Amino acid sequence: MLFNSLEYLIFFPIVVALYYALNHKWRWLLLLAASYFFYMSWKAEYVILIMVSTLVDYWAGLQMGKAGSRKKKKPYLVFSIIVNLGILAGFKYLNFFSDNVNVLLGDLNIFYRIPELKVLLPVGISFYTFQTLSYSIDIYRGITRPEKHLGRFALYVSYFPQLVAGPIERSTNLLPQLHENKPFNPQNLISGSKLMLWGFFKKIVIADRIGIYVTSIYANPGEHTGLPVILATVLFAIQLYCDFSAYTDIARGTARLMGIELMKNFNRPLIAKSLTDFWNRWHISLTTWFRDYLYFSLPDKVGNKVRVWRLQLNIIITFLLMGLWHGANWTFIVFGLIHGVLLVADDLTKEPRKVFFHRMGLTKAPFILNSLSILITFSILVFSVYFFRASSLQESFLMIKNSFIFDNFSRSLVDILKDNEIMFAILQIVLLLWAEWYHSRNNLVKVIAAKPIWLRWSIYIGFIFYVLIFGIINQQQQFIYFQF
């Protein structure tokens, strides 16, 4: 069930209405049933995986709670990690692994083939697996206490607004909220609806519109060169942001309707001034997950001393695995590797850059310096998404190579300028960036809320119809991050 589907537009108001109609005591049951229904509408049998993950972590959590010391907790943590990562590996990475081993065996003239596992990737498996893992690790570390109510724990794992594409919630944030009695609050309803509407704007007006152009170019790699390829890749970077942040907005908006506050997942990443800054703003729930549960766990000492090179290696390893988290494909590994290596380079060149900017006199012109920094960071992002968007490494390299072939430059430029949909999409992107900038300074929501009712309503109703009229309704597209 997609957020931008008719089914969801019927499903979520019913759930919200029933939620407030029910006594707090039974709300978890409603939400759990709704969450499983939501998931099962895609592929019913895969709900078993969520149930297995839930039961294992519930049991492991309780055992760790009883165990006391870290040493005694460890076997349960290991068990939880093995089961969760085992499911993830089995359904997401096994075929990738066997494909590569088969290629290697073929190269060595060994004619044995590991058979392919005929399974469909369960939607959202990377998200809920990481969410349950964080619960087990937090109990092991003593950050959180085991949840005794199986139903509420199951709901924490499967809460439908964030089940298939995050944000990857921490038990410390979500579980206590699932216990609280949330009385009906009109402000939550209004605020949640606005957030959802903004999400729909980003998804169906911008991301899906851009997606049509990007798909037309990437569906036929090798057929396009120069400007269209560059434009498609630049637009894809923006599509990725609009698509994913739209999902987060709709998820957070839906949860807020029920009085539950999910974590913020994006903070204007397109205006990041460095790669470090970018990853502090992009998919925050995943970045902080890797930081807290992987990066901090990797050894940073050689002997008794903390070594800088070791820390840098840890960054690269973390980002490499973060790339792999996205999908079982070398393209994602390279995507992660690029970011890992460039983050290290970012760190290494911090001081020399400062000196350079100072000598160039750019520190006295912060607007130019900031604009340059944003442009460079965005260019790096665009370069890396050649790998994110293409279906194979060969395709990525082909698209990069084709980007530098400008034999039809003027004609391509004319075609692009004549393409009303692209021009309209660019206009919407400008509108989005302006709105985000304005909101960060003046809180756009509050500014509109302070207007007289007739104007306020005109703005809301006008915007709803704007999204409906200018949205891509007929060519509904799946959220990009569903595949992860």
Next chain:
Amino acid sequence: MHRRFYIRALTFILVLIAANILLDQVYKNFVVHNILNNAKDKDFLEYDDTLTYLSMGNSHNTVNTYILENSYNYFSPAENYVQTYYKLKYILENTEKKPENLLLYIDLSSFGPRAANYFEHNSYWVKYLDFFELARIKDDRDVLANWVEGRFFSYAGNYRDFKLSLVYLVKIGKLELHHGYRPPRNFKNFAYNKPEGVGILSDESTYDWSDAIPVDSTERMHRARQKSSIYFAKDAYFDSSVAIYFEMILEKCRQHDVNVILLRAPVTKEYFQDVSQMIPVELIYDSIKKIYSKYPNVIQVLDYHDLYFDHPEYFFDADHLNPVGAEEFTKRLRCDLEKQY
């Protein structure tokens, strides 16, 4: 406690519903596709000649009914086999009309992903289509969103139609409709550059392109590529749900003793070359043949795809004939059909 909120929320929803009804009605009554399609429906019901040939399909169908006598051209823009099936079903089961022959196009693009998944003008088609049956056949509940759009939110996602309608409504009065035939558009020509003053608003029907500056082969290839990439992608060229509906059309005709004549519309050489590089043309032809071979009521298959490879000037764009091309094509079609009888 929240009384004020409830009253306001209710008022807001009522205003929203009222605005939606208004916009929906404006779209349904104002948009050019609806006006033309509804006018054609009315015209078809009033048609009382012998109906030897009923020609259906999308804008590739340029059968000139002035030339092919006793025929009706019931094409509508962007129509796919799903829509054709339900409209044909309606004609055969709910009207007195009984065509002797159905002229049906089997162009490559008719089986492609765009034709399969892109349902346009739902506010018109909602009266014919059984979206629930379609959802079952396609195994895709999202199709029902098209029904909702057609019934209640006809304007949704269709901002281009408003723009187009503003332009075309000015011209509609001048557009002729003869047994469903309207001359194809003529404000562009595949073989020529557009001269100053020729455009969507100019009097296109009489424009003579022979004085215009021809375009070179590179430009023609480019124009062809622009069209082929709309219909096809590397791995997407034959949709099984479309094939099911294609077969359902043939079956429906068999049940009602209607002969079927299958046609491949003329396309430009550049377009066909480009498509051939992109998708396995012969494989698709074989798949189509496997379907129609089962039906004895398919009496003729006329392949005109290469008919005007040497006449790029007959085309509006890479895969659509212009009025001159349509006239020449229909003369040839008439001749071939006469041979059959």
